Amino acid sequence: MTAIEVRGLTRRYSGGFEAVRGVSFDVERGEMFALLGTNGAGKTSTVEVVEGLSRPAAGTVSVLGHDPFRERSLVRPRVGVMLQEGGFPPDLTVTEATKMWAGTLTSPRPVDEALSLVDLAHRASVRVKQLSGGERRRLDLALALLGRPEVLFLDEPTTGLDPESRRNTWELIRSLLREGVTVLLTTHYLEEAQALADRLAIMHRGRIVAQGTVSEVVDAYPARISFVPPAGIPLPVVVSEDGSGRVTVRTNNLQQTLHELLAWAHVNSVELSGLDARSASLEEAFLAIAEEAA
Amino acid sequence: MKATAVGQAELKLFWRNRTALFNSLLLPLLLVPALMAADADGVPLIVGLTGFVLLMAVYYNLVTTFVARREELVLKRLRVGELTDPEILFGASLPSVVVALGQTALFAVVVGVTTGVALPARPWFLVAGVAGGVIVFALLAAASSAFTRTVEMAQVTSLPMLVACAFGAGLFFPLSVLPDGVASVLRLLPLSPVLDLLRAGWSDGPVLRPLIVLTVWIVLGIYAVRRWFRWDPRR
Numbered sequence A: 001m002t003a004i005e006v007r008g009l010t011r012r013y014s015g016g017f018e019a020v021r022g023v024s025f026d027v028e029r030g031e032m033f034a035l036l037g038t039n040g041a042g043k044t045s046t047v048e049v050v051e052g053l054s055r056p057a058a059g060t061v062s063v064l065g066h067d068p069f070r071e072r073s074l075v076r077p078r079v080g081v082m083l084q085e086g087g088f089p090p091d092l093t094v095t096e097a098t099k100m101w102a103g104t105l106t107s108p109r110p111v112d113e114a115l116s117l118v119d120l121a122h123r124a125s126v127r128v129k130q131l132s133g134g135e136r137r138r139l140d141l142a143l144a145l146l147g148r149p150e151v152l153f154l155d156e157p158t159t160g161l162d163p164e165s166r167r168n169t170w171e172l173i174r175s176l177l178r179e180g181v182t183v184l185l186t187t188h189y190l191e192e193a194q195a196l197a198d199r200l201a202i203m204h205r206g207r208i209v210a211q212g213t214v215s216e217v218v219d220a221y222p223a224r225i226s227f228v229p230p231a232g233i234p235l236p237v238v239v240s241e242d243g244s245g246r247v248t249v250r251t252n253n254l255q256q257t258l259h260e261l262l263a264w265a266h267v268n269s270v271e272l273s274g275l276d277a278r279s280a281s282l283e284e285a286f287l288a289i290a291e292e293a294a
Numbered sequence B: 001m002k003a004t005a006v007g008q009a010e011l012k013l014f015w016r017n018r019t020a021l022f023n024s025l026l027l028p029l030l031l032v033p034a035l036m037a038a039d040a041d042g043v044p045l046i047v048g049l050t051g052f053v054l055l056m057a058v059y060y061n062l063v064t065t066f067v068a069r070r071e072e073l074v075l076k077r078l079r080v081g082e083l084t085d086p087e088i089l090f091g092a093s094l095p096s097v098v099v100a101l102g103q104t105a106l107f108a109v110v111v112g113v114t115t116g117v118a119l120p121a122r123p124w125f126l127v128a129g130v131a132g133g134v135i136v137f138a139l140l141a142a143a144s145s146a147f148t149r150t151v152e153m154a155q156v157t158s159l160p161m162l163v164a165c166a167f168g169a170g171l172f173f174p175l176s177v178l179p180d181g182v183a184s185v186l187r188l189l190p191l192s193p194v195l196d197l198l199r200a201g202w203s204d205g206p207v208l209r210p211l212i213v214l215t216v217w218i219v220l221g222i223y224a225v226r227r228w229f230r231w232d233p234r235r
Ligand SMILES: Nc1ncnc2c1ncn2[C@@H]1O[C@H](COP(=O)(O)OP(=O)(O)OP(=O)(O)O)[C@@H](O)[C@H]1O
Pocket: A013, A014, A015, A017, A019, A037, A038, A039, A040, A041, A042, A043, A044, A045, A046, A084, B234, B235
């Protein structure tokens, strides 16, 4: 069953700038879908329309079967949102801010439970303005989880978090996914998308330029084998040189090419020093897409 | 009602904000001597104080509240929650409104008792005046916040409304000293019909015209808020 359906979404800002240009994707129930892309690619602009903060200039959005903008009151009780930049009154304490939010919800979790989920229980009586950037981020996540959402929107949830907090947040998100929560995530941490997302899309200048599972996106990019070539003997494969003395072979069939190369080296008794073979990573795909599209 | 959760939080913030406390609790009190000197009679004093409370505790305070919450991204955050837009604005206005109503009641009782003012003969017009005044100045505050970039700027952007309303309602000098044409235009400003209704609680003043003017202002206020109110500092 589809939790989020986005078709031909376009968002235009008041100056006339088109930040999102005809984006389409689906997120199934219980799935995590990640939106990746360079700064200004249009991730936040897209997610905000899906959250129902703004009406699309063109295209349609459906969340749990409803239009999130026009049927806001039907959608909001079932979703949780963590904006890229959201605020809380700086002079409230963590508990007061959480209680306020709980008071606006139909069926909130207990405040202590929500704060424990994000390891903020020990900061409960601290004013929001005294929190560190990462702590504030976690408070935001606690509020997004407070209403036991079926669909969770997380716009860069782990930006500014220390490595341990980031791992804890991943664990928390994983447990939510196991409970059947649907998650739409944006992130600049590719390993985060790789570790958590069932499917992802890479955006560039308002468009989706690649979409699918991690391996579908990555498989479109060649694997690489690099080594220092032995002197005085022609190589059996096409290579590219980057001036560092190493050469690189790009291949869509890593195993086959590597086998050929090693067999050739064995037969000719030459050494491929500094041999390094790797499948394309999400990072490589991302960088290649950003470069191609630029 | 869910919006009261925001109201309770706002009330906490109000007690923690010295400037807001001063503007809404102390400033109207400082005006008592001035108003007393201008006119020793009890009813004009109650009416005048209520006017200042509406301008300072409701209008000015709410302009700064709306701007502060917008710039802190609190409004944007609230807007992705379950509350509707009117509920968010209502919740954020609650403490200022409660404080204003409390002050008005307190002034009325104190002045009434000390100067021996009779009980209002037509109390419903008092209620209509105060309720309409609170609504119209909360709406105008929300509309003004759209044209106010920072909390500090609120001192400047709220000035035209404050001054025009205070003069227009005859808080500083009676409108009768002005030429008729000017006076009747000033009576169209939003505070004037409110104070006319208050006076009508005690005397047989006209009520239809102020009720109409007040209603028009409320409609204009709702239109302005829907059209211009900004939830997000980015534009
Ligand atoms: N309110 C606005 N008015 C005009 N332009 C805007 C507005 N908000 C965003 N933009 C522009 O829209 C484009 C997309 O911005 P958006 O915030 O969606 O990018 P993003 O992919 O989330 O980037 P980041 O990774 O930096 O968060 C940017 O070029 C940005 O300058």
